[in-house]
Ligand SMILES: Nc1ncnc2c1ncn2[C@@H]1O[C@H](COP(=O)(O)OP(=O)(O)OP(=O)(O)O)[C@@H](O)[C@H]1O
């Protein structure tokens with residue numbers, strides 16, 4: 061079974077002071093990378109996490125699918141797919157119907173068929189999410205002049221009820237996400253000013269666009285944890301620790317090294333009981349999502365402990381583009397390969 065595997069050819073990084081086993085793994089990755097990916101001018105000075113994540117994906121694909129089944133598309137030459145075993149090349153455009161693995165080039169997922177990514181990006185519309193969000197949410201826009209839910213009205217309502225802080229996120233992925241204060245006396249007319257203060261001219265493009273913002277109540281989120289779901293089953297998971305890569309995995313498919321405050325970068329500690337609670341909660345959410353959105357099968361789900369220690373869902377993301385942290389990516393490729401074999405096309 062052939063696979064179309066997209067790799068971003070990041071420059072090779074310098075090794076990082078790490079455990080001896082992590083160092084051995086790093087050197088193996090560099091050797092593998094050098095065999096399959098063309099050299100770049102920045103080699104030796106690349107970003108460590110960016111490089112390791114790409115190299116680990118390459119390794120997982122080769123080990124699981126077999127080199128002869130891997131057709132590599134490197135980001136600097138997106139038109140050509142090269143067979144990792146034989147070196148044969150073909151036009152990538154001819155292979156678009158094949159199953160894919162690796163970072164997908166388009167954030168909007170418009171130029172290629174990325175149904176799973178689009179369904180994951182719509183998470184805020186699903187009852188299975190909303191009922192496990194642990195916070196109020198409203199999908200709104202600003203400057204709408206009565207044509208739909210207005211940001212200022214939503215926030216003024218929350219402020220009147222005593223909320224002092226909100227979290228705003230764009231519906232379009234990676235456009236913006238930020239917390240903001242709701243001063244006492246925040247009124248419906250303050251919504252547009254707030255967006256212009258935060259985004260400057262960027263706000264212009266959103267003014268008058270309905271359902272462009274996911275307004276949320278601000279709640280504490282602790283011990284954020286990412287679970288990788290393939291075929292409605294959790295394959296691997298790890299704490300949201302920005303500087304961790306799969307080379308930091310502690311030997312468990314469900315890595316239990318967690319950070320209490322993701323943003324403040326508090327210490328990372330083994331928290332098996334919390335990891336277990338978050339995993340159980342997520343499995344239940346995954347089951348609920350499978351019933352509600354049967355077409356959504358592959359994604360990552362980010363969860364955390366909310367204000368009273370109760371688990372909540374932070375968000376869903378596309379499986380192929382999500383950061384790996386200290387997960388075991390080979391568990392994802394194996395699950396993908398098993399499902400492909402079982403699927404009649
Ligand atoms: N309602 C909220 N209240 C408080 N903090 C929040 C809220 N929603 C999200 N956060 C915090 O902000 C972070 C980013 O939010 P989210 O994951 O939804 O957006 P994102 O665009 O994917 O950003 P990132 O790429 O940093 O994860 C979360 O990991 C969490 O720490």
Ligand SMILES: [Mg+2]
Nearest residue numbers: 362374375377
């Ligand atoms: Mg996120």
